[in-house]
Amino acid sequence: xxxxxxxxxxxxxxxxxxxxxxxxxxxxxxxxxxxxxxxxxxxxxxxxxxxxxxxxxxxxxxxxxxxxxxxxxxxxxxxxxxxxxxxxxxxxxxxxxxxxxxxxxxxxxxxxxxxxxxxxxxxxxxxxxxxxxxxxxxxxxxxxxxxxxxxxxxxxxxxxxxxxxxxxxxxxxxxxxxxxxxxxxxxxxxxxxxxxxxxxxxxxxxxxxxxxxxxxxxxxxxxxxxxxxxxxxxxxxxxxxxxxxxxxxxxxxxxxxxxxxx
Numbered sequence: 286x287x288x289x290x291x292x293x294x295x296x297x298x299x300x301x302x303x304x305x306x307x308x309x310x311x312x313x314x315x316x317x318x319x320x321x322x323x324x325x326x327x328x329x330x331x332x333x334x335x336x337x338x339x340x341x342x343x344x345x346x347x348x349x350x351x352x353x354x355x356x357x358x359x360x361x362x363x364x365x366x367x368x369x370x371x372x373x374x375x376x377x378x379x380x381x382x383x384x385x386x387x388x389x390x391x392x393x394x395x396x397x398x399x400x401x402x403x404x405x406x407x408x409x410x411x412x413x414x415x416x417x418x419x420x421x422x423x424x425x426x427x428x429x430x431x432x433x434x435x436x437x438x439x440x441x442x443x444x445x446x447x448x449x450x451x452x453x454x455x456x457x458x459x460x461x462x463x464x465x466x467x468x469x470x471x472x473x474x475x476x477x478x479x480x481x482x483x484x485x486x487x488x489x490x491x492x493x494x495x496x497x498x499x500x501x502x503x504x505x506x507x508x509x510x511x512x513x514x515x516x517x518x519x520x521x522x523x524x525x526x527x528x529x530x531x532x533x534x535x536x537x538x539x540x541x542x543x544x545x546x547x
Contacts, residue, residue, distance in 0.1 A: 293330040295339070295359035300328045302346045302356075305464060316345035336362045349400075349463065350525040368522035371405065379516065379524055386514075386529055392547030393532050394509075400526035401467050402428040402456075413502065413546060414438060414532075428530075429456060433475045443499040443506055444489070445481035451496045490536075497535050504542045508535035 303313055303324075310328075314321040319338060326332035334342070339360050343353040354364035369375045387395050387408040394414055396407040404426040415423070419436050432438045433452055439445045453476060460468040489499070494510040509532045519525040534540040 295334065295356060296328040296330050298352075298356050298359050299324070299342060301464065302343075302348055302352070305462065306346050308346065313342060313345055317341040334360055336360070336365075340365060350519070350522045352463075354522070366520060366522050366525075369524075371523060371527075376521070376523065383527075383529060386531075390531055392543045393534065395529060395531045396428070397527060397529050398428055400463075400465070401471065404428065404431075405527065410543065410547065413507070413543065414500070416502070417441065427471070429471055429475045433478050435479050435481075438500070439481050441501050442481070443501055444483055444496065446483040447496045448498065449478075449481055492535060494535070498532070502542075504546065505538065507539045507542055509533060509539060510535055 303310070308316075309321075310324040311321040314324050317338065318341070323332060323334075323338075324342075327334045336357065339356055339362065340353065342348075343356060348356065350366045351368070354366055354368075357364055367375070371380060383397055383406070387397070387406065391408050391410050394408065394410040396411055397405040399405055415431070417440075418431060418438065422430050422434055422437055429452060430437060433449055439449065442448055453472075456468065456472050456475065459465075460472045492508075492510075497508050497510045500507045500509070512531045512533065514529045514531065516524045516527065534543060
């Protein structure tokens with residue numbers, strides 16, 4: 286009976302990920318070089334997949350490393366991916382790379398976030414974005430709360446409604462794609478914030494970016510866009526969940542202002 290419960294659990298997880306990715310049993314079987322019957326048998330608890338098969342399915346479904354470990358455990362196998370602390374010796378090189386990127390990016394803002402958009406660290410130039418944000422929003426700091434909370438950065442954004450809509454769409458997509466309950470709770474929270482209003486008749490110059498950050502500061506309105514970077518082919522859960530967001534000036538005025546503030 287215990288074995289049946291375990292097999293049923295891995296089957297339920299596999300089915301959830303397949304439906305989340307909108308992949309049929311046949312499509313998954315073809316991608317993983319197996320049969321649709323085997324996929325069906327595992328999902329209904331009538332067969333136990335091999336360790337390598339679980340990993341092949343995870344690869345085909347683009348399952349995050351943390352959840353790959355969960356699927357392996359559900360099938361009664363040991364996790365395949367280590368989860369290190371960011372301060373662990375094993376991540377010394379990765380930590381040094383993050384620090385180098387943050388430092389080299391100044392005087393422009395840059396921030397490292399985890400998969401729940403909690404701020405891990407940032408460079409000194411992030412002060413431009415954090416200026417005036419109340420302390421209760423920084424314990425611990427979360428990008429979505431910092432930007433969308435009615436006491437956060439949104440009060441200084443000239444295009445607050447555009448940013449709100451973009452952030453909600455991005456978070457909704459991520460929560461649906463991962464099924465992460467923490468992201469779902471965060472989405473429910475920020476979706477309950479008051480919807481900001483942009484000034485009527487705002488006329489912005491043409492931009493290659495649909496929604497840049499337009500921040501009102503004592504130095505004038507700063508316009509920035511961002512680039513997200515992640516580690517290539519990580520084999521550690523912690524590294525796979527880290528991303529660095531690099532902000533760049535969108536115009537010459539913002540370039541001069543950020544350099545002057547450095």
